Amino acid sequence: MTRRRVVVAGGAAVAAAGLGTVAATAASASPDGSTSASPSASASSPSKEVCYRLTSETTEGPYYIDADKIRKNITEGKEGIPMTLRLKVIDSETCKPLAKAAVDLWHCDALGFYSGYEDASSGGGTPPTGAPPTGTPTGTPTGRPPGGGHQDPTDDKRYLRGTQLTDRHGFVEFTTIFPGWYRGRCVHMHTKVHVGGKMTDSGYEGGHACHTGQLFFAEEDVLASAEVAPYSTNTTERTTLDEDGIYPGNGAEGGLLPLKYRKGKIAKGVVGSLTLGVDPDATNDGTGM
Template identity: 55%
Template structure:
């Protein structure tokens, strides 16, 4: 073999060996990269881990008495304080359909409660309070519907006729697409015979007009309550400290049904030791939008359509 032929042959064999080694390296690199990609995906929870199961739907929220001081003023507003003093409370309420667990959009949520010294707007002081309301001409307002429900005092039935046209700490909001409304209010005080609480109603199938929320039907009446730990941090502050009424503890209240969130117990967030800076109260209400509720505290009738059919057949 001629020397130049031998060199050429060796060069070709060397080139083939180098190319083969490169192919192996590329193949190994691709395998490592694929494995790394798969590991990264697993670390990130992509594709291989099962999705978490959805949270179970809440039990039907307890129906409770309307109380003697409901007034249908139809005040659609977020801030209901009207400058009355007290610890700021932001109330975030969510309404869901108990059969589908889906948010109820466009439902009207009413709330009303007493002031820091135990007074309800629309009613003269019941005694035991210490004043603390703003001065000046009162806001005007006329109820748009005759209230119904339990009597004045701790519980029972009947309704107290209003004695003034004040409207503080009353309001209505419509739920957004997430079923949520928010109110800016204050931590309620207390009065004889009841633990600290807030009243609420949920109405559906109506519409918002220039005069407020009209039509539809009332599907839920309830009350919200506060854990004792938060109450104890609040009672020594102004103007609560001027309230001389005997305070009822939550476990002594004759209307609170227990059961935590289903009974209306709010989840509270605040800075311990500095509750005067404000409180966030959160709760989800699971309601039956087809039910018709009278505010008596009894379970609502089966459905609005069933009630309508019964009325039609009776007439």
């Protein structure tokens, strides 16, 4: 569904693209959002190199709702560890930022429930409208992760969902909370990148989804969050990153999101940054995986 995209390491082409020298990039991002590259060819080399590897495609999952809320803050008062998420979207062929691309973000709350699907979610015991469960999450993960088959919403709530348009540098920023966990899946967020559409009174319409992915977190970050309420009240068996059936196991290229926070002070908030390398000409809606 995607193709390998390359750039020619010719001096004129490089100057036109503003890249300076051409380097093969391993699609890794530092916590501050910058990328690291290991030069493998000089600007005068006639060889071709991959500018930026495509970020892995994953299933859309059953809980996607075509977002009509263009907004930065998606918390709607949900309780949890404050999180700032910064994503940069670039064309993997040219490494140029994609401006005015629509980036969807959606994820569960601290107890594993999705807005629009509180009755269908397999969260930590009682839906957020009732009393939260108590205890410490333990045990062996059981069950299969939810598949890609879409389900119709069961309620009209839309917390922890939203869409932002990338700026001219390809950046979007969301204000949200660190996600919790539910049966059969590791802690994760969902993303989708749309291009070719336009803004209307009803939201972003038209175009196509060129990327559907998920963002994942290191085990040490998840364990730190599990010490903080209300995550600490989630008694659902937790699936680790290594046990997850969807994480592709390839680091930042697969959506592994580095976090910045003060050690021992994760309750104060976290910042996550990642670059998404996409093929704007491809169609990847995540429904056939």
